Amino acid sequence: MEILALQNLSFRYPDEEHWVLNNLSLSVSEGDFVVLFGPSGSGKSTLLRLIKSEVAPHGESKGQIIFNHRSIAEHTAETLAKEIGMVFQDPENQIVMDRVLEELVFGLENLGFRTDYMRKKVAEMSHFFGLDSLLNRRISELSGGQKQMINLASVLLLEPKVLLLDEPTAQLDPVAAKSFISMLRRMNEELGITVIMAEHRLEDVLPLADLAVILDKGTIVHSGSPRQLSAEIAHEKYQSYLPAATALAMTFSHEQEKMVPLTIKEGQQWLREQTIISKSLKKPEKKKKNGAVLLELKRVDFQYERDNHKVLEQLSLKVYEGECLSIVGGNGTGKSTLLRVLAGFIKPQRGHLKIKGTRSNKKRNEILKVGYLPQNPRLFFLEDTVEKEMEKAVASNKRLDHKTGKQHIDYYLESFHLKALRDHHPYDLSGGEIQKAALICLLLKSPEVLLIDEPTKGLDPMAKQSLIERLKRLNQSGLTIVNVTHDIEFAAQVSSRCALMFQGELTAEGTPDAFFKGNTFYTTAMDRLTRQTGVPEVLTLEEAKQTWRMQNS
16 A cells, blocks of 8 residues: 655755755555655755755645645645654764653654653653663763664654665764664564655665665666566666665676575575685785874873763774775774874864874874865865855965966866756755765865865765765875775775774774674675685775686676
């Protein structure tokens, strides 16, 4: 039975000529798990916000959204608030109360439910999610994964018929993301809630879907079952979205698979049926020696409040000239705090930071020019257009005159595919677009060290691959890069060195090959796929292409 339908839906923002959504038609059955994906800026978030009418953007719309066989405009605000729930990408943007229990009952209180009913529902939901130990905790003390679980539980307490999710795992570490997706699957299967999820990371999500939809430039370009759609796009520009098992099978199979593997289990079964040997390759070059130490932390401690636990404890780290260092670890382990200490925005309570061997903070930028991109790039922007922000960045760079700076702006806008957005307000950009715009502003300042917090957040796979290639070129040209990330696939491709944070310190480090192979969760999907199958183990699809040869293929 149909629960939601789009009928020739179009939408454009005020004072814009182009339509963000263009004549969309789609039918969603009750209980479906729908995965919506496509390039950054294709209209996914706008579509979800139009369905969740309380947060619908201003602008001109055409066509209709039908919910429960009636136009969404015909339903009462109370009905829509209760029956259509939404979880946003950034958990911080959704939470309104200080403590977990207060947050859970906030929606119920606003809809006027009785106290005894609320107590019963909260107790039930708390047991379902395993939140009992968190009920009296402050929200500020929780990890990103815990906050996102609180958001999901708060929405489910209203017993929605449709749940909308806008890239809910974007800021979660690999373990928390798997836990969150597992919970979505349970409530879809056990409670029958219809799920519509916009997501870029499809490895664990696509196999769960009943319907997969690709949105590009405001238009539905593909829709169908995950297997059907995967076979259709295997040799198109959207192939970078495919799960590792599907991408590997479609890369090494000349004939289209009758049964396209979607999961690690299916992919391993397919691999065991193949005969794959290693190509003869030239011996790898000797490992490049470390460059000079640009930044050094020695036995650093840091805590935000005296009575709280230490976020960083006895942490030591050296950042070498010319390296690309990726730091991974769970939510709440101190990765972002570490980056802010390196950037000089917060001062450690114990230990010290050395810049090129000196502990002096005087004329810091004259000693070493550091660029820092925070996890929320919107904090970066103060001007009312993207171009004005970039012009301000050029003006602060003594190495660039006005003419050369203008040429650099044009070059970066073109290469990052943001040329059409130069006159837009930064806050009107999608998550992926504003991430790229903020990175351009940093590059226009010609930093010697680039510090990036979650560089791939909000980026679709194609934009991510483009960013990887650009960062590699910048790194090869001499730019030192330090990033903290939950994106293991990104870290495996871009890094010269990786490190793991646990309980406020770095507990392991090494080259990507040595660091990731053998890990259970903190490794790539391709590594999990190829281990214990009798084929040469690889971290990435590119490594497989370079080192494998399939017999009789």
